[in-house]
Amino acid sequence: MDKDNRDDFTFAKLSDLKFPVTFRISQLEGTRHARPFTELLEKPELRFQGVQQSGFSDIYVTCQLVADNKPLTIPFRTSFKAFKKDYIWNEWITLPIRYCDLPLNTQITLTVWDIAGPRSATPVGGTTFRLFGKKWTLRRGKHRLLLWPDREADGAMETTTPSKMSTRDEMGRLEKLVKKYERGDLPKLDWLDAMAFRKMGEIHAAETEKSNNLFLYIDLPRFDFPVIFSEPEAAPVASTSTATPVIPVPPAAVQTTNHLSADQHLWAIVDPDLAKENPVEDKHRRLVRSHRSSPYDRELKPNAKIRDELNELLNYAPSQPLTSEKRT
Incomplete structure (x- = not known):
């Protein structure tokens, strides 16, 4: 956006982005509490979970792109990292799909996993993040996602693990101001910003x-x-002057092919009679010319040439001339 002229707005189209979808998993914030002793008595296997350890457990994050309750990519996970102070990954994830190929309702499912025992993992929490905002704009910058404890991200359209909640806290308010500051919507002053x-x-x-x-x-x-x-945008269909015959497709073949082939509005149908003369348009042009050059006569009969043309159109034999009756 031009700061001098607020009426001008510059944007880019998603169809022009030919880059793969990329984002960074930064860190996990919050305090994880160990299982209570009464719960460990009922389920002794819980004592092998990573949250029961004194230090930091070896947790990891899995992510996947979904749309219309269907996966767009295979699940990806972060690499192993030994945590010493905080759960910080700072790892970039590149998915095998381009931005221009994303549907509008694309979501990212993120689930944090912890050790549950030998060769098993348990979800620490999951969240579902929408990649596009309410105004059809691609989200950018840093985002804080709420994790639903002990649940895996579902990725459904009506998700039960949304990344944003209606409840607001002080940190959420400050993060919105930071986003405005990074976009340049707020004035910058070095000593005051520090x-x-x-x-x-x-x-x-x-x-x-x-x-x-x-x-x-x-x-x-x-x-x-x-x-x-x-x-x-769809490429324009090149018009051909030569007539191309249309081959009928049997109903059985249509049912076995892809659903796109049965969608007729996606394909151009070539008319074999497009190059031929249209008798309706020819008659209209002759009537217009006759109205301009001579008075209009309802009793005007066609000449021999027009009579033969009409006979051919009506599939009459040459020996059976077309007779015209006088209107009353």
């Missing part, structure tokens, strides 16, 4: 300590302009 970010760090630490929720932070690419969802 004090503000230092205070925000203190608030963030206090909110994380007293909150019972787990949050997963991800970073999406920051494009120079807003990216609006758009589908690629």
Whole structure:
């Protein structure tokens, strides 16, 4: 957007982005609590979980793109990392699909897993993140996703594990202001910004300590302009002067082929009579010319040439001339 002229708005189309979908899994925020002793008495196998360890457990994150309750890619997971202080990955994930091929309702499912025992894992929490906003714009920048504890991300259209909730906290309000600051919507002042970010760090630490929720932070690419969802335009069908015969397709063949082949509005149908003369248009042009050059006469009879043409159109034999009756 031009700062001098607020009426001008610059954006990019999603169909022009030929790059693969990429995002970064940053870190996990929140406090994980160990299982209570009474629960361990009922289920002794829970004592082998990573949350029961004194240090940091070997957790990892799996992600997948879904749309219309169907997966678009195979699941991907983060590499092994030994955590010492915080759960920080800072790992970029590149999915084998391009931005221009994404549907509007594309979602990212993210699930954090922990050790549950030998060769088994248990979900720490899951979340479903929509890749496009309400105004059909591709999301960008840093996002804080709410993790639903002990649940795997479902990825459904009406998901039960949404990444955003209606409840608002102080940290959520400050993160929205940070996004405006990074976009350039807020004025920048170096000495004041340093004090503000230092205070925000203190608030963030206090909110994380007293909150019972787990949050997963991800970073999406920051494009120079807003990216609006758009589908690629169809290539124009080249018109041919020669007539191409249309081969009828049996109903049995239509049922066994792809559903796209049965969708008739996607394909151009060649008319074999397109190159021939249209008798209706020819008659209309002759009537217009006759109206301009001579008075209109309802009793005007066709000449011999027009009579023969009409006989051919009506499939009459040459020995049976077309007779015209006088109108009353």
